[in-house]
Amino acid sequence: MRVDWAAAAATAILLILSFPNFEFFFLAWVALVPLMHVIVRRRLSPVTAFIVGWAAGTAFFYCTCYWLTYSMIHYGGLPRVVAYLLVLPPSIVVGIFPGLFALLLAIAIKKWGSSGLLLAPVFWPALEWARLMITGQLWNALGYSQAFHSFLIQPATWGGVYAVSALIVLVNTAIVLFIPPRGVTQRTYFRPAVLSLIAIFTLVLSPPFMVKNPPRTTPVTVIAIQPNVPMALEKTPAEMKELLDRHWSMTANALKSAPNDISYRFVIWPESPMNFTYAGDRTFQEQLANFTRQNQTSLLFNSLEPAPNDGFYNSALLVNQGGRLIAQYDKIRLMPFGEYVPLPHWLPGASLITGLVGDFTPGDKYTLMPFGEKRAGTFICIESAYPWIARRLTNEGADVLINISNDGYLGPTAVMRQHLANAIFRAVENGRSMVRVTNTGLTTIIDVRGRAEDVTTPFQPASRVWQLNPSVKVDTFYTKHGDVFAYACAPLTVFVLVAIFWSNRRSFSQQR
Numbered sequence: 001m002r003v004d005w006a007a008a009a010a011t012a013i014l015l016i017l018s019f020p021n022f023e024f025f026f027l028a029w030v031a032l033v034p035l036m037h038v039i040v041r042r043r044l045s046p047v048t049a050f051i052v053g054w055a056a057g058t059a060f061f062y063c064t065c066y067w068l069t070y071s072m073i074h075y076g077g078l079p080r081v082v083a084y085l086l087v088l089p090p091s092i093v094v095g096i097f098p099g100l101f102a103l104l105l106a107i108a109i110k111k112w113g114s115s116g117l118l119l120a121p122v123f124w125p126a127l128e129w130a131r132l133m134i135t136g137q138l139w140n141a142l143g144y145s146q147a148f149h150s151f152l153i154q155p156a157t158w159g160g161v162y163a164v165s166a167l168i169v170l171v172n173t174a175i176v177l178f179i180p181p182r183g184v185t186q187r188t189y190f191r192p193a194v195l196s197l198i199a200i201f202t203l204v205l206s207p208p209f210m211v212k213n214p215p216r217t218t219p220v221t222v223i224a225i226q227p228n229v230p231m232a233l234e235k236t237p238a239e240m241k242e243l244l245d246r247h248w249s250m251t252a253n254a255l256k257s258a259p260n261d262i263s264y265r266f267v268i269w270p271e272s273p274m275n276f277t278y279a280g281d282r283t284f285q286e287q288l289a290n291f292t293r294q295n296q297t298s299l300l301f302n303s304l305e306p307a308p309n310d311g312f313y314n315s316a317l318l319v320n321q322g323g324r325l326i327a328q329y330d331k332i333r334l335m336p337f338g339e340y341v342p343l344p345h346w347l348p349g350a351s352l353i354t355g356l357v358g359d360f361t362p363g364d365k366y367t368l369m370p371f372g373e374k375r376a377g378t379f380i381c382i383e384s385a386y387p388w389i390a391r392r393l394t395n396e397g398a399d400v401l402i403n404i405s406n407d408g409y410l411g412p413t414a415v416m417r418q419h420l421a422n423a424i425f426r427a428v429e430n431g432r433s434m435v436r437v438t439n440t441g442l443t444t445i446i447d448v449r450g451r452a453e454d455v456t457t458p459f460q461p462a463s464r465v466w467q468l469n470p471s472v473k474v475d476t477f478y479t480k481h482g483d484v485f486a487y488a489c490a491p492l493t494v495f496v497l498v499a500i501f502w503s504n505r506r507s508f509s510q511q512r
Helices: 002-018 025-031 033-041 046-064 068-074 080-135 142-146 156-178 190-205 237-256 282-295 381-385 387-396 415-430 477-481 484-511
Strands: 220-226 264-268 298-307 311-319 325-330 368-371 374-380 400-405 434-438 444-446 462-468
Touching: 002 025, 002 033, 002 046, 002 142, 025 142, 025 156, 033 046, 033 080, 033 156, 046 080, 068 080, 080 156, 080 190, 080 484, 142 156, 142 415, 156 190, 156 415, 156 477, 156 484, 220 237, 220 434, 237 264, 237 282, 237 462, 282 298, 282 311, 298 325, 298 400, 311 374, 325 368, 325 374, 374 381, 374 387, 381 387, 381 400, 381 415, 387 400, 387 415, 387 477, 400 415, 415 434, 415 444, 415 477, 444 462
Parallel strands: 220 264, 264 298, 374 400, 400 434
Antiparallel strands: 220 462, 298 311, 311 325, 368 374, 434 444
């Protein structure tokens, strides 16, 4: 039994090390080997395999999502021990899915021997998709470990992050098949060789660079402002004035270094705790109108906007060069316990719990915004973790993607790089450049291949000026067809289980 737990620990450690902030990305390609090998070598029962896989998954999620404690400790006032204990239950819940992977693998191996391992690249993406559908979270899917190495993530153009996860599992499977079973000294090369060739051809043949010849479109000068607004705002008049002045001065200084005669100028402010309220602040409206007219620039910013039933939207608003508000996107996917409380109103005490940032109303429109001669799809913060939002905006006609975000509440932790990994995949999946502008970092521009460039230093005020041609884009299979790869893996997994169950039932009937 100690061997089983050692294998679970090894898999958990290797997975943890492959993600930010360790980022030994290459370890993901061998991380599942200890767990898979012990299942096939020791012929673990499905129940034992599930427990071992569950333990590995729980440890992985707990150690890579430790940053959830930061806001509890620093802004919620919870004792450190209590905060870390509160992270354990959600880690146990999402850890169930790697446990189910181990269970399915043990069932397949029991039926078909080591050949059952060939189903591992089907089971894993199916369960990642199930995790998103059931829990609403796909954070740290296996494929995200490769986000900062663009060549390795191009399969996302046809299969999303699930395809990259499956490819990693495929390589892990090949390695396990290469290791001879107990008592056998002769290795079998055929199956691992075939799997290795499939992995290589998948990487080489995935279409990463099919960029259309861009027409002669005027480039857009993008001015990104990272103001580093502190999270613990007292919101006194003097403090708010100082912070607003910081926004104006940083923007004005950045505009001085931007060309003003050859391109359209587009300023982006991030999501932040400033809580601008454009609709209810006449003074702010006039300041914006005067600034955009005088500087001949559009300005995109985050604002708290009125919603039905006395609610509020977390919105992105665009004011054009003429000083007029011309577009508004209301955040559709809100963060549980951050922007709303996912508890029914009839539950006793539910009304006493409020979101960390506020209680918002979700939007329902995928609004596009003018971006020079083209259009941009804007989404806010955690929405980068939901593939269908960027995909829907692209299908609606977005030539460029914009993500405004604020990770400041979670501190200088691994969440910053992990969140950026999500944004990188959304750019690759949809073949669109992305401008990511954050309050505290990491602000960057991401090209259609998924390369993040000119990344800012965390928790430092910064500005960036970029030239972006929105006509440079790729029309991807993923944008058109979505998660068909995951959709194929899910029913195939169910079919395999039904086939095994039916076969076992027939065998049992014949024996009787």
